[in-house]
Amino acid sequence: MQFSVYQESHIGGRKVNQDRMGYSFTRDALLLVLADGMGGHLRGEMAATIMMQTLSTMFQQQATPYVKKPERFLEDAFMAAHHEIHRYRAANNLPETPRTTVVACLVQHNTAIWAHCGDSRLYWLRQGQVLGRTRDHSHIEHLIDKGLADPAERATHPDRNKLYNCVGASSLPKVEVSRQASLQPGDVLMLCSDGLWSMIADEDIVRRLSTQTIVRAVPDMVASATALAGDKSDNTTALAIMWQGSDDGDAPITVTASMDNVISTMMLPEDLVSTSVQRTLDTEVPADADAFDEDEIEKAIAEIRGAIEKSSQVLK
Numbered sequence: 001m002q003f004s005v006y007q008e009s010h011i012g013g014r015k016v017n018q019d020r021m022g023y024s025f026t027r028d029a030l031l032l033v034l035a036d037g038m039g040g041h042l043r044g045e046m047a048a049t050i051m052m053q054t055l056s057t058m059f060q061q062q063a064t065p066y067v068k069k070p071e072r073f074l075e076d077a078f079m080a081a082h083h084e085i086h087r088y089r090a091a092n093n094l095p096e097t098p099r100t101t102v103v104a105c106l107v108q109h110n111t112a113i114w115a116h117c118g119d120s121r122l123y124w125l126r127q128g129q130v131l132g133r134t135r136d137h138s139h140i141e142h143l144i145d146k147g148l149a150d151p152a153e154r155a156t157h158p159d160r161n162k163l164y165n166c167v168g169a170s171s172l173p174k175v176e177v178s179r180q181a182s183l184q185p186g187d188v189l190m191l192c193s194d195g196l197w198s199m200i201a202d203e204d205i206v207r208r209l210s211t212q213t214i215v216r217a218v219p220d221m222v223a224s225a226t227a228l229a230g231d232k233s234d235n236t237t238a239l240a241i242m243w244q245g246s247d248d249g250d251a252p253i254t255v256t257a258s259m260d261n262v263i264s265t266m267m268l269p270e271d272l273v274s275t276s277v278q279r280t281l282d283t284e285v286p287a288d289a290d291a292f293d294e295d296e297i298e299k300a301i302a303e304i305r306g307a308i309e310k311s312s313q314v315l316k
Helices: 044-062 070-091 139-145 202-211 214-232 294-315
Strands: 002-010 019-025 029-037 100-108 111-117 121-126 129-133 188-192 236-245 262-264 274-278
Touching (some): 002 019, 002 214, 019 236, 029 044, 029 188, 029 236, 044 070, 070 100, 070 111, 100 121, 111 121, 121 202, 129 202, 188 202, 202 214, 214 236
Antiparallel strands (some): 002 236, 002 262, 019 274, 100 111, 121 129, 121 188
């Protein structure tokens, strides 16, 4: 596989950055994940951290060197993270369960498949056209589907921030899995939090991703969204790849984009997994921020890994 990749996040006007993102890859598979901890609930950043780490750990276990059942992998991983978040709440005697939205994408054999809960989005672009986009699990989208609201109201409707699906709630998440998407060299996949898409129209997102490399487009959009939102801006996060191709034995890889941040996996051993996970995205956190220290996060991650190891035979 060859792909260029870029990720960036900004804390905005919040005390804590509750967004988490990262990617993992083997020789033949790539996993992209973005989780947005829900700020209206206690410790959303911890829910997003658990979500990120659970998917990463399960990918490391099952991508050998690719995931045999991608749809089932995404569904099982989302459910495993949901149960880990509830276990974390019980272990720490929290009055409520932390919650997070999430979008994740698995790419292998020139094919992408993605899943999401909530309003963290994925965009799939080719030559200036949107070929696919996740549908937000929000009240406003439900109203639009029923013909009770106009699509133009997405950014202004009073119910635009009301979600009916997430990971960590009292009920099980409803994991929406996409159809398989056949990728071509030059295709762009971008995962982003609502801090970005709520401030930049889809048409502008498409224009920027189509006229610039992702290394330029992603930081430009993050900066623009943060500036447009002003002092009370939300955490703003995006993770994007431009697909270059896969060495499937039938045709050579065709590179159509700038070589900035290009990763080639063709020479990797089958048993090697590389992971780039950003947990602490805040460049400056105020002293009174309700954030976790590194010891608490590392302890939680160690517990997650142990629990997943014990249940790995059941999940396969």
